[in-house]
Amino acid sequence: MLASVNGNSSSSDWPGRYYHVDQVLDTPGPRTDPSFLAGDGVKDFLRNQCKILVIGAGGLGCEILANLALSGFKDIHVIDMDTIDISNLNRQFLFRPKDVGKPKAIVAAEFVMNRVPGVKVTPYYGKIQDKDEEYYMQFNLVICGLDSVEARRWINATLVNMVDPENPESLKPLIDGGTEGFKGQARVILPTITSCYECSLDMLNKQTAFPICTIANTPRLPEHCIEWASVLEWPRVFKDKKMDTDDPEHINWLYITALKRAKEFNIEGVTWSLTQGVVKNIIPAIASTNAIIAASCCNEAFKIATSSAAYLNNYFMLIGTEGVYSYTFEHEKRDDCPVCGGQTMDITISKDWTVDRLIEMLVERQDIQIKKPSLSTPTKQIYFQAPPQLEEATRPNLEKKVSELVPDGGEMTITATTLPFSLSLRVKYA
Ligand SMILES: [Zn+2]
Known part of the structure; x- marks a missing residue:
């Protein structure tokens, strides 16, 4: 048996744990790429050498950590700056009510290590920006399961900047997953080679800023009416009084005001929860969408780490809002991308x-x-x-x-x- 990463766990690593994964890794065949070098070498790499970093231990992160551990990654690191909130428990299944208030990264790491003996998960409770290039250089792969655009832009730019053409080891594949309600995407970014996160910034479908003239004069959507109530009517009526989006009375006032406006313009769809969603900018999190996207990310990580099959090139999107529509395409680099393009x-x-x-x-x-x-x-x-x-x-x-x-x-x-x-x-x- 191969020595395991944290040394003491070979005995608890029961035989056959990875029987099904080994079906893929032991023999080249219908399940693998023809050029794949099957056997002990690739298993040794996956289990004893490959170091993978997971960024985010929330809805996507919990799924990603579980999937990686169960597919044979044994040296996993996780970064998350949040603590566990009671509202996370419906979908972030590595956490229990007793964990509320504790750091997600630490609790998730302990849970996975208890559940899958032989796997070492090293947590960091803090920001990705706390770490420098030397830290990121130690990994073979990075997977992001974040809900923050800013954090993704940061890690993307950092990994692109790290690439040294003289040193192939400096190129760290980045797999990024994101979800929003029934929609999601998974993508593979090879820094400097494929299009990067910044290249596709204009694909973010989240429109949170509406033109003020539309809000003021020509509303078409329920969101326009809610924005009108919060951006224009609230300050007009309440002057300097600050709106508190956690105060149900404030939300109620906005809801009633937006509803009146909507009636005037024959717009349907203003509800209390939409009002709260728009003013608090809530993105609904659906556990099963997270599961699909996290699974896609982990399959790509496994394929990249083992070369057992061709990996995603390079963008998979899932749209579950009108039936199910999914689509894979090659997103192209932008020459004027400020991160990887080099052109003005x-x-x-x-x-x-x-x-x-x-x-x-x-x-x-x-x-x-x-x-x-x-x-x-x-x-x-x-x-x-x-x-x-x-x-x-x-x-x-x-x-x-x-x-x-x-x-x-x-x-x-x-x-x-x-x-x-x-x-x-x-x-x-x-
Ligand atoms: Zn780019």
Whole structure:
């Protein structure tokens, strides 16, 4: 029997535990790729050498950890910054009521190790940003099961930046899963080789920001009415009183106000729970969607780690809102992707736009989405969000026209403290 990773567990690693997995790994055949090198070598790699990192120990993370452990990965690391909330228990099945308040990563690791002897799960309770490149370099693979776009952008950019063409070991495949209600996607990212997370930013279907003119004048959706109640009516009626989205009376007021508005425009579908969902920005989590997506991610991880079959190239989407529709395609790299593309992005704006207006665009545009951007040209600082002295010094520029500060065809660099990369823009005036 092969020595196991944490040394003391070979005895508890009962014979036959991986019988079914071994069916795939022992013999090349109808279940595997023809070039696959079956046998002890690949089993030794999977069980004694391969180190995999799971980011997120929530709805997707619990499923991913269980699947990896049961398919033979034995050296698993997990990072999560959250603690367990009672509302997680319906789907995050590694947690029990006694665990409420404890860190997800730690409880999940203990559960998996108890359930699957011989597997070592190393938890880290904290942020992915706490760790440096040296830490990420130790893994063979990274799987993300996150609900945060910001965190995904961070890990994606970090793994792309880590690639050293001289050192093939520096390329860490990233498998990313995401769900939203009955919808989900799983994808394989080979940093610098395939399209990256940032390349596909405009595919996020979550539209949380609606144009204010639509909200104010031409509502079509129940969401527009709810936004009208919360963004325009609340401040008009209550002045400086802050809205508390956890206060049922506040939600109730928004619901009634939105409902009146909806009646006026013959719009159906404003409900109490939709109102709460829109103002709190709640994405419904469905356990079975998480299971499908997590399973897809883990199958890809297994195939990549063992080369037993061709892996996903590169984007699988599942849409379960109108029957079931699923689709796999090759998402292409974007030459002007600020993370992996290397080319400057061209934008055309009006000569009259102020810096403030440009910032609004950088926040809103689906393919940019940089919250709190700082702007500079090769020769001057245009606007900096921090530190406070620099913010104050550059604040007067917000009112100025971009065309007064940057020549036609001039380049600007956009940065944000939350993102480990910068965006180069070439500005043209219409
Ligand atoms: Zn990219």
